[in-house]
Structure formats: structure tokens, C-alpha cells
Amino acid sequence: MTFAIFLLFALMAVFSAVMVITRKNAMHSVLYLAFTVLSVAGVFFTLQAEYLGAIQILVYGGGIVVLYIFVIIIVNLDEVVPGRRKLMPKVFIFAWPALLALQVGFLFLLNRPVPREGPEGGLEFRAMAEMLFTSYALPFEIASVLLLAVLIGAVLVAKRRLSRGSD
Amino acid sequence: MFAWIPLFPLLGALANGLLGIKYFSRKAVQAVGVGSVALSFLASAASFVALLRGSEEVLVARLFSWMTPSLVPLAGGGKASFAVDLAFRYDSLAAVMTLVVTGVGLLIHVYSVGYMAYDRSLARFFAYLNLFTFAMLVLVLGANLAVLFVGWEGVGLCSYLLIGFWFSKDSAAAAGKKAFLTNRVGDFGFILGIGVLLFVLGTIDLGSINRLAEEGALTKGAATAAALLLFLGATGKSAQIPLYTWLPDAMEGPTPVSALIHAATMVTAGVYMVARLHVLFTFSGVALDVIALVGAGTAVYAATMALVQFDIKRVLAYSTISQIGYMFLGLGSGAYAAGVFHLMTHAFFKGLLFLAAGSVIHALSGEQDMRKMGGLRSRVPTTYRVFLVGALAIAGVPGLSGFFSKDEILASAFASGRTVAWALGVLGAGMTAFYIFRLIFLTFFGAERMDEAARRHCHESPPVMTVPLRILAFLSAFGGFVGLPRLLGGGAWFATFLESSTGRHAGHLAAGTEALLMALSVGIGLAGIYGAYVVYVRKKGAPAFRLKERFGALHRLVFRKYFVDEFYDGVIVGGVLRLGRLASAFDLKVIDSLVDGAAALTRRLSKVSIVFDGRVVDGAVNGVGAVHRFVSRLLRQVQTGYVYNYALAVVFGLVIIISLVVTVF
Amino acid sequence: MVPINAVFALGIALFFLGLFGVLLRKNLVVMLMSLELVLNGINVILAGLGFHLRSPRGSIFAIFVVLMAVAEAAVGFALILSYFRRKKTYDIDKLNELKG
Numbered sequence: 001m002t003f004a005i006f007l008l009f010a011l012m013a014v015f016s017a018v019m020v021i022t023r024k025n026a027m028h029s030v031l032y033l034a035f036t037v038l039s040v041a042g043v044f045f046t047l048q049a050e051y052l053g054a055i056q057i058l059v060y061g062g063g064i065v066v067l068y069i070f071v072i073i074i075v076n077l078d079e080v081v082p083g084r085r086k087l088m089p090k091v092f093i094f095a096w097p098a099l100l101a102l103q104v105g106f107l108f109l110l111n112r113p114v115p116r117e118g119p120e121g122g123l124e125f126r127a128m129a130e131m132l133f134t135s136y137a138l139p140f141e142i143a144s145v146l147l148l149a150v151l152i153g154a155v156l157v158a159k160r161r162l163s164r165g166s167d
Numbered sequence: 168m169f170a171w172i173p174l175f176p177l178l179g180a181l182a183n184g185l186l187g188i189k190y191f192s193r194k195a196v197q198a199v200g201v202g203s204v205a206l207s208f209l210a211s212a213a214s215f216v217a218l219l220r221g222s223e224e225v226l227v228a229r230l231f232s233w234m235t236p237s238l239v240p241l242a243g244g245g246k247a248s249f250a251v252d253l254a255f256r257y258d259s260l261a262a263v264m265t266l267v268v269t270g271v272g273l274l275i276h277v278y279s280v281g282y283m284a285y286d287r288s289l290a291r292f293f294a295y296l297n298l299f300t301f302a303m304l305v306l307v308l309g310a311n312l313a314v315l316f317v318g319w320e321g322v323g324l325c326s327y328l329l330i331g332f333w334f335s336k337d338s339a340a341a342a343g344k345k346a347f348l349t350n351r352v353g354d355f356g357f358i359l360g361i362g363v364l365l366f367v368l369g370t371i372d373l374g375s376i377n378r379l380a381e382e383g384a385l386t387k388g389a390a391t392a393a394a395l396l397l398f399l400g401a402t403g404k405s406a407q408i409p410l411y412t413w414l415p416d417a418m419e420g421p422t423p424v425s426a427l428i429h430a431a432t433m434v435t436a437g438v439y440m441v442a443r444l445h446v447l448f449t450f451s452g453v454a455l456d457v458i459a460l461v462g463a464g465t466a467v468y469a470a471t472m473a474l475v476q477f478d479i480k481r482v483l484a485y486s487t488i489s490q491i492g493y494m495f496l497g498l499g500s501g502a503y504a505a506g507v508f509h510l511m512t513h514a515f516f517k518g519l520l521f522l523a524a525g526s527v528i529h530a531l532s533g534e535q536d537m538r539k540m541g542g543l544r545s546r547v548p549t550t551y552r553v554f555l556v557g558a559l560a561i562a563g564v565p566g567l568s569g570f571f572s573k574d575e576i577l578a579s580a581f582a583s584g585r586t587v588a589w590a591l592g593v594l595g596a597g598m599t600a601f602y603i604f605r606l607i608f609l610t611f612f613g614a615e616r617m618d619e620a621a622r623r624h625c626h627e628s629p630p631v632m633t634v635p636l637r638i639l640a641f642l643s644a645f646g647g648f649v650g651l652p653r654l655l656g657g658g659a660w661f662a663t664f665l666e667s668s669t670g671r672h673a674g675h676l677a678a679g680t681e682a683l684l685m686a687l688s689v690g691i692g693l694a695g696i697y698g699a700y701v702v703y704v705r706k707k708g709a710p711a712f713r714l715k716e717r718f719g720a721l722h723r724l725v726f727r728k729y730f731v732d733e734f735y736d737g738v739i740v741g742g743v744l745r746l747g748r749l750a751s752a753f754d755l756k757v758i759d760s761l762v763d764g765a766a767a768l769t770r771r772l773s774k775v776s777i778v779f780d781g782r783v784v785d786g787a788v789n790g791v792g793a794v795h796r797f798v799s800r801l802l803r804q805v806q807t808g809y810v811y812n813y814a815l816a817v818v819f820g821l822v823i824i825i826s827l828v829v830t831v832f
Numbered sequence: 833m834v835p836i837n838a839v840f841a842l843g844i845a846l847f848f849l850g851l852f853g854v855l856l857r858k859n860l861v862v863m864l865m866s867l868e869l870v871l872n873g874i875n876v877i878l879a880g881l882g883f884h885l886r887s888p889r890g891s892i893f894a895i896f897v898v899l900m901a902v903a904e905a906a907v908g909f910a911l912i913l914s915y916f917r918r919k920k921t922y923d924i925d926k927l928n929e930l931k932g
Contacts (some may be wrong), residue, residue: 002834005691014849017845020865020869023849036846048877048879049891051895052879055895056898060872068865075916099822100851104847108837112836113836128891128892131888133231137232145902147902150907151901153907153910156917166914810857815855
């Protein structure tokens with residue numbers, strides 16, 4: 001039963017991901033991206049990663065996707081950007097990623113992780129939170145510093161000009 | 168609960184250091200600086216009450232995991248899981264230390280409000296002072312040597328910053344550098360000691376080290392090595408032989424700094440550390456003998472220098488070195504509680520003496536030379552009275568705090584059979600009484616010898632400075648009663664309270680012997696005071712001059728601080744310089760002549776080659792250039808500037824890396 | 833019970849769809865979106881492994897990946913805005929100052 005739901009979400013995610021990269025209109029792509037993101041959230045729920053699912057919906061669905069929409073609105077609505085490239089070595093563009101995909105898939109099949117014994121009841125938030133704030137406290141703090149740096153950097157880059165005199 | 172104690176000074180330091188310098192008014196800076204330490208003191212007091220009420224003897228607060236568990240190889244060939252938490256440990260020893268640090272610290276902060284009232288960099292001063300308090304609290308609360316070391320280095324840094332607080336003065340900047348570098352020598356030993364413990368025991372948790380040492384997980388040699396290395400760190404931080412030279416120079420800092428850092432708290436960090444790891448030191452045995460001898464030696468040695476100095480703060484600085492020597496003598500005799508007891512009373516009376524000296528300096532518009540003081544008794548009466556209390560306490564007059572603690576140390580030294588160390592200690596006690604009363608008589612009695620300008624401005628300090636002085640005077644007078652010995656009808660409550668963290672002191676003397684020793688040390692203290700009175704009041708210093716003339720060489724030796732500074736300068740600094748000069752001479756003579764010869768040869772050769780150059784080489788160079796241009800025109804095609812091409816390159820790299828990983832590993 | 837291979841398949845599929853998006857599209861905004869697909873694919877694999885191995889680490893790492901995605905999106909948008917202000921376009925192929 002869970003697997004059926006997983007398959008449903010997975011197919012939806014893959015289908016909309018294909019749509020994201022093939023639509024000509026960026027706005028359509030964003031809407032499909034939202035769809036992908038919500039489907040992946042569903043996948044997380046079937047994998048009993050409820051917290052991650054919630055984060056996915058809140059941060060991706062609520063934050064990032066909406067930001068994409070804003071950016072498209074701000075930047076331009078009218079200009080049509082050609083969807084595909086003209087000049088490109090097509091063989092390489094498909095061959096190398098395909099090779100990579102083959103390698104990765106093969107590796108996963110070879111080194112299949114042995115499932116750990118344990119109750120089927122899902123992962124407790126408590127265990128995760130405890131680990132996050134003890135063993136991974138330092139990465140967590142560093143991540144917060146990263147976010148601060150991004151905040152400042154984004155403002156600096158997007159600012160119209162640094163000072164009056166620099167123009 | 169107790170984990171909150173260090174938080175407030177940290178916040179205060181951040182607020183004053185980051186915002187205060189630009190945005191706060193002077194009042195706000197003072198309020199933040201003093202308020203944060205006051206809150207910290209309240210937290211310490213509350214924690215202390217909670218510790219007394221509660222049944223737990225040791226409380227540990229684990230904030231978060233600093234280094235996650237990993238396997239480390241041990242000396243014995245095994246492996247141990249090694250992890251370090253950022254954790255605080257609160258027991259009776261930590262309680263005493265936090266109370267002293269925050270309590271005396273609070274008084275000194277309040278005093279600084281008055282003393283530094285007209286300084287331009289007030290916010291910087293309070294930021295450093297708060298940062299120091301924070302670091303010191305981390306040091307005394309740290310539950311493992313890593314956290315302790317963070318505090319250890321933190322106080323060293325703050326000490327450097329505060330000695331060099333008036334960094335525009337060359338001597339202050341140099342003194343700061345000297346303190347920092349000298350401490351570095353000690354810290355080197357300290358960190359090696361931590362390394363030895365880690366290598367032998369696989370843990371650096373304070374509780375575990377003591378427990379494992381008790382269980383005999385250490386060999387005697389390893390324990391001695393670790394203990395002596397750690398003690399080397401203590402000699403640096405606590406200004407003992409041989410690393411004491413920085414402390415007198417540290418008096419270049421503002422006086423509240425000298426009181427807080429270089430008398431009451433930081434310099435006792437070594438004492439605290441030894442008491443903290445007492446099981447290790449006791450187990451080693453040899454280390455204890457070394458500590459007792461170094462302590463007793465320093466106590467006398469520094470006291471002799473204090474006898475002849477004329478700078479009021481330097482006398483107190485040498486006195487501090489000498490008193491810390493007493494603490495180490497107590498620790499080395501196995502009487503850890505006595506050492507810590509003296510640490511506490513010393514924090515009271517030496518903090519008092521320094522602050523009162525600061526008040527004198529303040530009154531005389533910055534004059535520190537005792538030859539230009541005198542007769543201040545009526546001009547600064549409050550300062551005189553509190554100074555007298557402090558002097559009586561340090562001289563070991565019965566009933567005042569210094570008497571109880573010093574007497575307990577001397578009794579323990581005698582009881583543990585260290586007669587030489589004990590005799591040195593008694594000798595030092597007499598000298599202590601003499602030099603401190605020499606200071607009093609030169610400063611407060613006799614004729615007024617100051618400049619006319621200083622005399623006119625001479626005034627008593629404002630209440631914001633005298634109130635902390637009065638409180639400290641009260642503590643110096645009566646603080647000793649918490650450790651009233653059994654002989655005098657007390658319960659030695661202090662030692663009993665500390666038993667949970669420093670262990671029970673074994674050696675006990677018969678009541679008669681103890682009374683005799685007590686009488687002896689009281690007698691020698693009073694003799695010292697009387698001696699100073701005769702020399703400096705009744706005979707107006709004449710005998711001192713006569714002695715100085717008769718034993719000119721000896722006086723010069725002591726006055727110039729046994730030429731140790733010169734010795735260090737000459738042998739260590741000079742050695743490095745000589746090595747440098749040697750290298751430089753080698754460079755000038757040998758290498759340069761080689762180079763010159765080569766140059767001459769080259770010149771001659773070059774004349775020949777000019778011809779060759781014009782014909783053959785130029786052609787080759789142009790040819791190479793042409794080839795490069797051609798190749799680069801081809802290679803330039805790779806850099807298309809298109810993002811997707813670079814992305815493709817990344818994918819290609821991934822393919823290669825994965826192939827390598829799969830095939831090679 | 834979800835078989836781990838299915839999770840891998842989904843993760844790899846999303847990852848490579850995203851990769852192709854980055855390689856094939858010319859629109860800067862769509863390229864960024866494709867990067868989000870890549871990160872989502874990685875997250876699916878992390879969550880699947882965490883589920884499979886009964887370890888909270890999968891979710892923890894995935895949270896860090898989400899955090900990275902947020903940071904990347906923020907910086908990306910800032911770059912798009914300043915780029916657009918200069919060039920009045922978001923055709924990636926006009927961005928070739930590095931061309932040798």
C-alpha cells in the first residue's frame with residue numbers, strides 16, 4: 001500500500017520534473033516545479049521522513065518557489081528567451097551525463113546498504129533533534145553563519161550600486 | 168543554573184566591545200560593565216546556595232558536544248573512545264573560585280568606574296575586563312582540560328590586552344608582549360601535559376583524570392611527567408620561578424587590572440589547576456616535592472626583591488609572587504584546601520592593597536615612587552585605614568584573614584616533613600611583614616616628599632572607589648574566620664567544605680606543636696613590623712641607608728632583581744640574537760663573496776654570450792612566442808565562456824573521479 | 833514498505849533530469865530551477881537511506897541540503913537581478929565574458 005502511494009508520488013514527481021525542463025515559458029516551469037516539490041514531499045512522507053516533508057512543503061513550496069515567481073515577475077514578462085541552445089556538441093551533452101547515470105546506478109546496485117533492524121514505526125523527531133543539536137551542533141552553527149553570509153552577500157550583489165561615486 | 172554564570176560577562180564584553188565604543192554613553196558603558204558582573208555574582212551566590220542545599224557534590228552541565236567521539240591510540244597499545252564536550256563542572260572548589268572571581272571582580276569593576284572615570288577608552292576597558300571575567304569563569308568552571316585551556320588562554324589574552332591597555336606608552340606595550348611571550352613558554356608545557364594525559368589515559372575530563380589516577384591507571388613516571396608539565400604551565404600563569412619576570416612589568420597596566428588580574432584572580436589560576444588535579448599530583452609525589460620547593464623558594468626570593476623596590480605597585484607585585492609561592496607551598500605539602508584558602512584570603516587583601524595603592528596613586532596624580540610620597544595619613548585617611556587593614560592581614564597578625572591561611576600552610580608544610588620549605592616560609596613571613604610596613608611607613612608617615620603640584624591636588628578618592636575598599640577591608644579582616652582552625656575553637660569549615668573536591672588533608676600535628684608554630688609565625692611577623700617601625704619611623708630610614716652602603720653589591724644585586732631579566736635577555740633573547748648575527752655574518756662573508764664571485768664570472772660570460780644571444784637565442788625566443796600564439800589560438804576555443812560548457816566539464820570530471828574511485832579502491 | 837531500489841531510481845531520475853535542465857536550457861531562471869531538482873533528487877536518496885537504515889542522519893543531512901538550496905537560491909536570485917540589470921536579458925549565452 002505504501003509502495004503504491006510512493007509510486008504514485010514518484011511518477012508525479014518525474015513527470016513534472018520533465019515538464020519543468022521542457023516548458024518554453026518560465027512561468028509554466030515554475031508551476032511544474034511547485035508540483036515536483038510537493039510530490040517529493042509526498043515521497044518523504046511515504047519514507048516516514050515527516051519532518052523533512054514538512055520542511056519541503058514550507059521552505060520549498062512556500063519559500064523558494066514563490067521567490068522564483070517573484071523573480072520572473074520582476075525580471076521580465078515579455079521577453080521570450082529561446083528555449084534550446086543552438087550551438088552545442090550534442091553528443092557530449094548527452095553522452096557524459098548518461099555515462100555518469102550509468103555509473104551511479106551501477107554503484108548503488110553494487111553497494112546496496114543492508115537494512116538495519118528496527119521498528120517500523122518511523123523515526124522519532126526526538127532522536128533526530130537530539131542528534132542535530134549534539135553531534136551536529138557545530139555544522140548547525142556553521143550553517144547559520146553561512147545563511148548570514150548569504151544574506152549579506154545577496155543584498156550586496158543585488159544592490160543597485162555601492163555608492164554614488166562608483167557609477 | 169551555574170552554567171549561566173559566565174554568560175553575563177560575555178554578553179557585557181560583547182555589548183561594550185562591539186556597540187559600546189561607538190554608541191554607548193559613558194554611564195551606559197559603566198552600567199553594562201558593572202551590571203554584567205553583578206548579575207554573574209548573583210548567579211554564583213545562588214549556585215552556591217543551591218550547592219549547599221542540594222545533596223549532589225558535583226554538578227556537570229553539558230552544553231554541547233565539541234569533538235564527537237573518535238578512537239585514539241593509547242600509550243599502552245589499546246584504543247580509547249575520546250570525546251570532548253563543552254561542559255561546565257560545579258563543585259565546592261568551583262563554587263569558591265566563582266565566588267572569589269565574581270565577588271572581588273565586582274568590587275574591582277565598581278572601583279574602576281571611579282579610577283578610569285576620565286579615560287578616553289572606557290568602553291574598551293570594560294569590554295576587556297568583562298571578557299577577562301568571562302574567560303576566568305570558563306577556566307574555573309571547565310569540566311575538562313580542553314575547556315579549562317580555552318579559559319587559560321583567554322585570561323592570558325585579556326591580561327596581554329589590559330597590560331598594554333595604554334598601548335601608546337612603549338613600556339606598556341613591551342610589558343604586554345613580555346607577559347604574553349613568557350606565558351607562552353608555560354602554556355607550551357601545559358598543552359604538552361594535556362597531551363601526555365590524553366596519550367596515557369585517553370581522556371581529559373577532570374573527574375575522569377582524578378578517578379583514573381586514584382584507581383592506579385597511571386604509572387608513576389607518566390603521572391610525574393604530566394604533573395610537572397602542567398606545573399610548568401602553572402609557573403608561567405602564576406608567576407613562579409623561573410617564569411615570574413613578567414608580573415612586575417605587568418604593573419604598567421591600569422591599577423584595577425593589576426588588582427583583578429595580577430593579584431586576585433588570574434595569577435592564581437595555576438593554584439586552582441593544581442588543586443583541581445590534586446589526585447594526579449599526590450599520586451606523582453615527586454611533583455609535590457618540586458611544587459613545595461619552588462613555592463617556598465619563590466616566596467622568599469620574591470620577598471627579598473620586595474624589600475628594596477621603591478615603586479609602590481612593584482612592591483605589591485613582588486609580594487603577589489611571594490604570596491602565590493605560599494599557595495604552592497601549601498599545595499606541595501598536600502594541603503590543597505589550605506592553598507585554596509590562602510588563594511581566597513589573598514584575593515581579598517591583595518586586591519585591597521592594590522586598590523588602595525591605586526587610590527594613593529590617584530590622589531597623587533599618578534605618582535608611583537614611594538620616595539616622593541610620605542605623610543599621606545592625614546590627607547587620605549580612608550585609604551590609609553583600609554591599607555593598614557590589608558597590611559596587617561598580609562603580615563599575619565592574629566585574627567585577620569592572612570594569619571589563618573598562612574599559618575595553616577606553614578603548619579601543613581611542617582607536618583608533611585618539609586622542614587626546609589617550612590623554614591623558608593617562616594623566613595618569608597618575617598620579610599613580608601617588614602616590606603609591607605616599610606611601604607606603609609614610607610607612604611603614609613614621615614615628611615611629605617611629593618611635588619608641589621601633586622601636593623596641591625592631593626585628595627581623597629570618591630566614594631565609588633572607597634566603598635569597594637571598605638568592603639574588601641572587611642573581608643580581609645574577617646574573611647579568615649571561615650577557616651578558623653580547630654585549635655582556636657573553630658571547625659575549619661572551609662577545608663571541610665572543600666573536602667568533596669580537594670580531598671582530606673592527612674597530616675595533623677599535636678595541639679602543642681601547632682600552637683608553638685603559630686606563636687613562632689606570629690612572633691616573626693610582629694618582629695618584622697617592629698623592625699620596619701624602627702628603621703623607617705624612629706630612625707627615619709637611616710639604618711637602611713647604612714646597610715645599603717655597607718652591602719652595596721648585595722643591595723645592587725637585589726635591587727636589580729638579581730639580574731634575572733638581564734640574564735634572560737642575555738642568554739635567551741641574546742642567544743637568539745647572537746645566532747641571528749652569526750647567520751648574518753655568514754651570509755655577508757661567505758654567501759655574499761660566493762655571490763659576488765658568481766656575478767663577476769657571469770659578467771665575463773655574458774659578454775661572450777651577447778653575440779650568441781643576438782643571433783641564436785632571439786630567434787629561438789621569437790620562435791617560442793610564435794608557437795605559443797599558435798597553440799593558444801587553438802586552446803582558446805576551449806574557453807567558450809558558456810556556462811553549460813563549464814557545467815559539462817564538471818560532469819566529465821565527476822565521471823572520471825567515480826571511475827577512478829571504483830577502479831582504484 | 834518501499835524498496836530501496838525504487839527510491840534510488842527516483843532520486844537518480846530527478847538528479848539527471850535536473851542535470852539535463854542545467855545543460856540544455858538557456859534561460860537562467862530555469863537553470864536555477866533545474867538545480868533545485870538536482871538537490872531534490874539527492875534529498876530523496878538521503879531520506880530513503882535514513883529510512884532504510886533506521887537512522888536520523890538521513891533527515892539531518894537532508895535538512896542541511898535544503899539549507900544549502902535556500903542559500904544557493906538567494907545568491908542565485910541576487911546574481912540574476914544584477915545580471916539582468918546590466919544586460920537586460922536572462923539568456924545565459926549572452927553571459928560569455930570569459931570567452932577566450
